[in-house]
Amino acid sequence: DSLNALLAAIRELDTARHELAYGTDGAVVKIIDFAQRETLGFTSRAPRWAAAFKYPPEQRETLLKEITIQVGRTGVLTPVAELAPVFVSGTTVSRATLHNQEEIERKDIRLGDTVVVEKAGEIIPSIVKVVTEKRQPNAEPYHLPAVLNHQCPSCHGPIEQQSGFVAWRCTNFECPAQAVTRITHFAQRKGLDLDGLGESVAIKLVETGLASSPLELFTLTLDDLANLLLDPAKSSDGLTVSKERRFGEKRAETLLTSLKRAKEEMPLHRWLFAMGISQIGESGARELARLHKKLSDLEGSQIVSDLADLPDFEELQKSKRKKENHPRLQEYQIDDNLGPVAAQNIRSFFSSEAGQTVLQRLNDLGINPKSDNFAPDPSSTEGLPLAGKTFVVTGSLSAPRPEFKKIIEAHGGKVSGSISAKTDYLLAGEGGGSKRTKAESLQVPILNEEDLQELLGEA
Ligand SMILES: [Zn+2]
Structure with missing residues (x-):
């Protein structure tokens, strides 16, 4: 009957659709008779005389050869499955994102596994599940930080998982994978306020290799900056050619002046914020600057260490009385803008190899920002x-x-x-x-x- 004919037509289309020049994920069934359409009418959202049929996505088995880690522009580490190439829904798939460690654990994905791949929405390859019957007996559970030895694959800086987030992140201020984001953050108004250095200029500086980290900005010359090509000469119609656009001498001079100001005058709290250490916002940076005279004092700081080691801060937060009676908090009168997690981040950054490199570079550049609100002793x-x-x-x-x-x-x-x-x-x-x-x-x-x-x- 007509329903069977309809289903047959849908099945037929399922075979034929793979030969089409464009991707498809379903079929739409419509009533042809306009009079019947009239009778059926509309619901508030859609006509009653048409319905969509979604084909289940095509699934294929393949081998998970390796898991590589991509470092995103904000430092997020994303595991990516490297697959034995397999033809799925019209294209060859050899990579699929695994999103994060939690997702890997949820699906219990291990190196060397046979996995089932499909294309979500017929576009993005994803791993549906593991064929556990085909697992090698020696396959171990995958743990991202352990595999990476707790280091960023791009810069070997420290990595961490912020509380409340599933992603692991590289926290190194000098990570080349994060160069554009880090330079833009460094230069913003609340940071070191570097004139004329927005994201688009940061992109060009990184692309041309003139700067791959914020501190490299301090080695730029007037020539480097003035000649920085922002837009090449272009021709859209083959007849006229637009002029190329360079950063120019005037803007270069202004930027160099603000770099000099950052180096010589910007107070410690602005630098601490500009360095983008995780959990250190503007207020936390000010509180750190109240407790330290200069940047180099943060390395091995007793106050930071004391705060990082507070055993029961969560409990202290709940009870005002306890907090007031806590000897260390009372001594320094540290406010809520600076908690143990921020202190732990500061400590792990300054004691890491990456942090040591930053301190060395600052020292070489003659930069040691001073606090303008130093008042550690509340008395x-x-x-x-x-x-x-x-x-x-x-x-x-x-x-x-x-x-x-x-x-x-x-x-x-x-x-x-x-x-x-x-x-x-x-x-x-x-x-x-x-x-x-x-x-x-x-x-x-x-x-x-x-x-x-x-x-x-x-x-
Ligand atoms: Zn890194």
């Missing part, structure tokens, strides 16, 4: 008008926010990035909507600039 702020007070700054004020941070810190106060019940004051300019709302709900007093002056006794 030294005693007697200052804002001693022991925590501020959050928001909205647009009469001067840039960092200026107000400086003023607050110079008077013994601390500046934090986010509002909590422990915040003493919100300094708010025009706008600053969400922080203002939060401050109101937590009954944190909101100050304007005049109120701050009054607190400082300067009104």
